[in-house]
Amino acid sequence: AQTVTQSQPEMSVQEAETVTLSCTYDTSENNYYLFWYKQPPSRQMILVIRQEAYKQQNATENRFSVNFQKAAKSFSLKISDSQLGDTAMYFCAFMKLTSGDDKIIFGKGTRLHILP
Amino acid sequence: DGGITQSPKYLFRKEGQNVTLSCEQNLNHDAMYWYRQDPGQGLRLIYYSQIVNDFQKGDIAEGYSVSREKKESFPLTVTSAQKNPTAFYLCASRQGRWTNNQPQHFGDGTRLSIL
Numbered sequence: 001a002q003t004v005t006q007s008q009p010e011m012s013v014q015e016a017e018t019v020t021l022s023c024t025y026d027t028s029e030n031n032y033y034l035f036w037y038k039q040p041p042s043r044q045m046i047l048v049i050r051q052e053a054y055k056q057q058n059a060t061e062n063r064f065s066v067n068f069q070k071a072a073k074s075f076s077l078k079i080s081d082s083q084l085g086d087t088a089m090y091f092c093a094f095m096k097l098t099s100g101d102d103k104i105i106f107g108k109g110t111r112l113h114i115l116p
Numbered sequence: 117d118g119g120i121t122q123s124p125k126y127l128f129r130k131e132g133q134n135v136t137l138s139c140e141q142n143l144n145h146d147a148m149y150w151y152r153q154d155p156g157q158g159l160r161l162i163y164y165s166q167i168v169n170d171f172q173k174g175d176i177a178e179g180y181s182v183s184r185e186k187k188e189s190f191p192l193t194v195t196s197a198q199k200n201p202t203a204f205y206l207c208a209s210r211q212g213r214w215t216n217n218q219p220q221h222f223g224d225g226t227r228l229s230i231l
Contacts, residue, residue: 009156044225109158
């Protein structure tokens with residue numbers, strides 16, 4: 001069974017700093033997708049970024065980028081020039097590609113505080 | 117606008133009572149999901165459905181039941197067998213099998229509390 005581990009329950013950084021959230025996963029699959037979701041205090045789940053395991057290039061979305069290390073089964077999220085609006089829970093998620101299985105596994109989340 | 121609608125936003129349950137949480141989507145998505153969120157636990161999968169009239173248990177299905185009679189609807193019933201139902205419940209949908217790079221879309225959630 002796949003598992004997703006986020007080892008940092010909570011983090012705080014100053015506004016404009018860069019912060020990295022860690023995520024590791026355990027799977028025997030070779031083809032899969034990884035996602036980072038953001039959940040602000042409103043509790044709405046918002047997709048931040050996604051990565052296909054077969055792609056070597058790390059995904060980027062504006063200030064958000066990932067460091068995907070397939071061999072190490074690591075998928076960290078880097079937020080550059082952090083803003084107050086980045087304050088939220090961040091969840092890492094895994095989905096395998098084979099068999100059309102739509103099951104998605106989430107980590108327990110990292111609560112990120114951006115301090116003014 | 118397309119999206120996922122969960123209702124009600126807040127729900128209260130008496131001891132021994134079954135309650136049903138509604139989830140409707142107009143995104144024409146095949147797959148739908150129910151998650152439970154507790155502090156420090158992240159999102160835990162209760163049930164998911166990849167197609168109409170079919171659904172699978174997730175990691176914490178005990179005390180819950182679902183149906184998928186229509187593509188756009190995936191109601192979750194919290195039965196009296198669920199001894200600790202107080203939580204935030206999130207419904208999600210996605211385009212479905214064979215489109216694995218598509219992310220989930222989430223509703224705004226239902227907060228269930230015990231009276």
